[in-house]
Amino acid sequence: MRHVIFSYLIGIFVLTLGLALWLSGLWWLPLISGGLLCVGIYDSMQHRHSLLVNFPLIGRMRWIIEDFRPFFQQYLLETETSGRPISRMFRSIVYQRAKGSVDSVPFGTQVDTYKSGYEWIGHSLSALSVDEVDHNPRITIGGPDCKQPYSASILNVSAMSFGALSKNAVMALNKGAALGGFYQNTGEGGLTPYHLENGGDIVWQIGTGYFGCRTKDGNFNELAFQEKAALPAVKMIEIKLSQGAKPGHGGILPAHKNTPEIAEIRGVTAGEDVISPPTHKAFSTPVEMCHFIQKLRELSDGKPIGFKLALGRKSEFLAICKAMIETGITPDFITVDGGEGGTGAAPLEYSNSIGFPLREALAFIDDALVGFGVRDRIKLIASGKIITAFQVVKNLSLGADLCNSARGMMFAIGCVQSLSCNTNTCPTGVATQDPKLYKGLDVNHKSTRVATFHKKTILATVDILSSTGHGSTEQLNRTHIFRRVDQQTIMRYDELFPLIEPGSFINEETAPKRYQLHLKEACASTFKPANTLAEINHETQSV
Template sequence: MRKQFVIFSSLLLAITLALSIFLNRNWSVLFAIILVFVIMGYQDMYQKKHTLRRIYPLFGRLRYVMEELRPKMYQYFIESDTDGKPISRIDRATIYQRAKKELETIPFGTQLDVYAEGYEWMCHSVSPKAFEKLNHNPRVVFGNKDCKQPYSASILNISAMSFGSLSAQAVEAMNGGAKLGSFAHNTGEGGISPYHLKNGGDLIWQVGTGYFGCRDEEGNFNPDLFAEKAKLSSVKMIELKISQGAKPGHGGILPASKNTEEIAQIRHVKPHTVVASPPYHSAFNSPLELVQFIQKLRELSDGKPVGFKLCIGHKAEFVSICKAMVHLDIYPDFITVDGGEGGTGAAPQEFSNYLGAPMLDGLAFVHNILTGMGIRQHIKLIASGKITSSFHIARAMALGADTCNAARAMMIAIGCIQALLCNTNRCPTGIATQDPKLTIGLDVADKKVRMANYHKGTVESFVELLGASGLDDMKNITRSHIYRRVSLNDMLTYEEIFPSMEVGSMLRGEIPDRYKWDFAHADMNRWGISEIKPTV
């Protein structure tokens, strides 16, 4: 679009100038008008704060015209929820404002329907804690008894998004923001790229079923390559991806057209070929082998925190993993619980919409099982599923999360407008594309600051929520602090919706009816649901 603008504007100027000289001086008025617009267009191309204006000179200004016509025009054209899994327009506006350090207050009070089914809120106290006296940068230490290099993490970090799905500039901006704000950046399963390392931000290296960056020529796990990358100083934790919420049980395909020389080198695959990520891991074949593989990764990384990510499917399979942990006395340092509401442009609609437990349900279940089996103290929990606001962090922590990961919110912080073109390579903001004509518009120096601004503002807002609830430590948030309206006349706390478990109660045989079937069908020696043989 920049090239077309230069050519077209130059032609228009040349034609109108020639007409004004050789035909009629009245054409000089049109020449002057066009000249003004051309100057505006060149200003757009060389400014660095607005990606759309850099990529679409002059025409990109229309988006900001709509923004000024709020609330109706901007909400309809820019904040329209058309993807089926929207981030609310209020949350989106907050992300934009927070990233740009603009005024966050909204006139005329709440814009939510507080009497609608599903509305949620947090209890406040008549004796709140003063914000000034609270810890403005709460952190959580990852690392259990087998970990030699614990990591102190922020409560909000960047969720898994690979280089390839995101542009080099987007990855670089996110990692730069992570460095500025002292939080972590998950690489996604596409491997560690130079853009993850350029700014020196902390990394969580995700290893998926394709073992990209640590695989041999046949696609199997290569321990030597893994050890080499796992020992990089920027890599603080390793996450083994079992499944993701957007497409659980489904592998990915990298088309030959996208498999460039650069991406192939990073992923250790042959360039210009179709590369398939299988739906399951080849390095282990049972819950017992999974737990042993986690220990192997920890040893190969010289004792860095290692965990796994999954979206809850068959609950019996997760119970079987926990039984394997207890049997071997080996525990992951963390578990990332993803939700079925996860987003990606690379998932079939049926997988995206109808497969996998939502994050809140999965998180409550995982926390309950770990607590009931007396192993929660070994394992930190990360919530990953449409975390966009400080309330979402508080809600996840009430269900048992120690920290949270965000993906969509981080994209919006660096300029995503949810154009819903992520899977087409035509993202107009240069974030979810490899097209150099589009990625040129994303200025890393500006966007990494916005990323850090959003993170800092959201964490501080979470601390303010804590204080308003009369709490001085995030560990004191309980399920009783969050309410949900289930009908016009009924409101339930999360404790009533997701009843808690007592520590070690399941070891004493106190298994609630809702979990008895899962325990009866859990087999740590194989995947799937075990059969209960009828008694004779």
């Protein structure tokens, strides 16, 4: 085949050379054809790509098409419901609400309501007027040991670091949070000047790298933490144990996004991959973690302290609950991150196949806290592919008190799902450190869109509440959501996830049978569970 290709290339070069000699104005033609011929010769002699050896020059079309494939697919081929990871239907509703344009749909649903997995909420014949429902529902976060409780919106900006996001994106989200009265989570990249510039409420996330409160050798720095935690904008502190997109794996900042400015903020070397450790150095057991929570609470003068995790083994979270009972120390909130959560960069296997999805994780963690009798002291925050009002209501019904959204907020500031977050080439300037790209993101304009998206989504949530006959989000529970399990079976959430008697986990022998195996594996003195075999109850082996 390459002989045929070279025959054409040589023929075209000879033809254009003859035309240029005949007509002097066409001198540029042989330059182009000669250049293509040189590229073809190079392709046939290189050894990295066999495709180019066999198909010089034209084999390069493969890479060109690959580069443009996401755009062709998104704009020309995908349907309203088929886009991944977020469908066009959900992207469109964010754009419409952020712009304040018409957000209704014509001619009926495009969702297959008879497909297994379809979910809905039951309306009520005793529906309320929208005016009878609080239009700004808020949740107070802060347990009995908290001195500075925080009143949070039911929808907020999920954890996204400066580094993963551009400084303009961080500032737009923060200013939008200030305009709309909700908080922004910093992500594990640390608290930066861009989080503080516009006055939005901040949840400062402390990851395993301790960025922003880090010693030179990578340990936790109490003095640096105390200084930043005292800032008025910092309303809560969140310890990151794991995240849904890459649970059990430290955060990843690719080298090409690790600029000198980011490196200085994080206390690392610029231009190198920044991969946080998979575990914390400040504690190594559930009991030690509870004491670390208490330490942060004291250092922050009583601000709400919580932690974020993606559920891996159920027994590991039960070990944390046992440590809460043993120490008497409870967090003020827990953020439950689903395995479907997004990220700027993660190994494929981690994104696809590690960690519990949000629905199952949230139900279990809610049950565990109820079972140990501490649920009334701890608020639950749901995070993972939450974009629409129904997704907010569904998670509140399942057990959450409030929700975080990352990709929904990214769409509000202009993200077009180009799937280039890990390449530093984000075309909208959201997930890049290239100043030529992020300068196109106007902070003032995009912050208004963030606030408008939040406002309209909250109003849509209130609208759903009124249709179901509820005056507040706190009245929602698992009886309100229905799921088509298969073509013959419809079940409510309380049937799929049966409710737990308060305090029923404290005595393992009387706990519901489906939890007894996990309770036996859990120990407050270690995160690592005993590997109790499901069928041979008395035989164990070390993990």
